[in-house]
Amino acid sequence: HNLYSLSGAPVRSGLQLSKHIDEALIHFGNEVEVSFGCHHWPTWGNAAIRDLFEKQRDVYRFIHDQTLRLANHGYTMNEIAEMLVLPRVLSHCFHNRGTFGSINQNVKAQYQLYFGTFDGNPSNLNTLPPREESIRYVEYMGGTETVLKRAFVSYEKGDFRWVATVLKHVIFADPSNRTARNLLARTYTQLGFQAESGVWRNFYLSGAQEILGGVRQTVIPQALNRDMIVSMSLSCFFDLFAVCVNGVKASGLPNSIFHVKLTDKMHGHVTLMLSNGVLIPRVNPHGPGLACSAIISAPRELFERIILRETTFQQAMQEGKASVEGDLNLWIKFLDSLEAFSFWFNLVEP
Structure with a gap:
């Protein structure tokens, strides 16, 4: 069971997982003969699979419902995480043990899902760094x-x-x-x-x-890599592009509109609106076109390589792979506001 990935991901609903498992039991419980999934080895035999599914359904529902019950009695996230114990019939099943996710972190996930992390105590409202x-x-x-x-x-x-x-x-x-x-x-x-x-x-x-x-920078994994970026939709990719914008730096630029014409096989177009340090992408927008500061013609691959720090827009222009009509200087200043992210940083010290 794992409702809260400590490596970083949105928390999951134990209620929804429990309901989906129960739905699988309703539709396939009498016929299923083999079950396999991530973080667990296969289970064979209808009786064993039903027992697995039923206890998984129940453990997720128990964590969800009991967290909300105790929260409504006024207990906080950390208090509930210390209090909640699975019934013996659930905790003594090996597949329900906390060898991956733990009851402690899953309780916190359900509390966060409904109430956030603030416990209502004003001393925790604006703590010091x-x-x-x-x-x-x-x-x-x-x-x-x-x-x-x-x-x-x-x-x-x-x-x-x-x-x-x-x-x-x-x-x-x-x-x-x-x-x-x-x-x-x-x-x-x-x-x-x-x-x-x-x-x-x-x-x-x-x-x-x-x-x-210290942080041992051994093999440097590419958390942001070409395979992942290529598989993104155009909308998702330019949302990523917007995340890379240093908003404080970009806020020093005038509000601007850049119209991007993609010259590769996608043949799409994107309007990039720089507004008060925020980048608002509009992918294949409909309606009347907006007056823009510059029109950029380039393949999507170029923007991918810029994000990956494999090239620059100026270099692409020199190679004849990109062109700009309008305020080139403003466009370059905007691109200079993009940041790359380092994989390595401290966790247990400043």
Whole structure:
């Protein structure tokens, strides 16, 4: 079960998953003989599959309904995540164990789905940024040395969750403190050893690795790659284009309209409206054309390569692959507002 992907994705509805599984049981439950899906090996035999589906249906519904029940009693997201325990008949099924998603994170997913992450306590409404908050925490707790002495005691008692919380603040307040870094790495390692979820274990051990050796830029994966971009619809691609715009930088440019004529096999056209630092793409717009600052003629592939930092628009013009009618200077300034994203960044320190 996994309603909240810790690697980053919109949360899922346990209610909808439960209903879809039940619908599958209604339509195919009497005939199904083999079931296979991601994150699990195949299951054979009608009785075994029905048992699998029924308990999966029930575990998703239980997490969803009980989270909402407790929320309506006034409990917060983190409180419910600590309170909720599956009935023995569900928790003792191996396929319902938290080896991938956990009850804790799935409860938080259902709470977030309906209520967001704010718990209603105004002190959590506008908290300080992590580093500023941590500097003040450490100061209020008596300084780094006092915190470390108490953290070592708590570590020896096995209170690893609390040690991780306290030392997080020490590291953000003083990233150079080697004693704190070593103890936090040991703490994350212990939490990783104890985690039933492989995903939790990976986060804990990755955190320990970062604390001890920094972010290791080994093989650089292409999170944004040509295969993914080529498969995007025109609308989706230019939405991505808009995300790459540095809004603060682009807001210094005059509101403008650029009309893009795609010269490759797609033969589409896109109106790019730069409005108050925001890029509004209109793909194959209907109705009267808008007065524009420039008309750009180029293949879609060129815009893909620009996003991937494989070429520049100026280079394409020199090669005769693109042309501009109108304000070339403004168009180039707009393209200069596009940013590339780095895959590597810190997670457990500033």
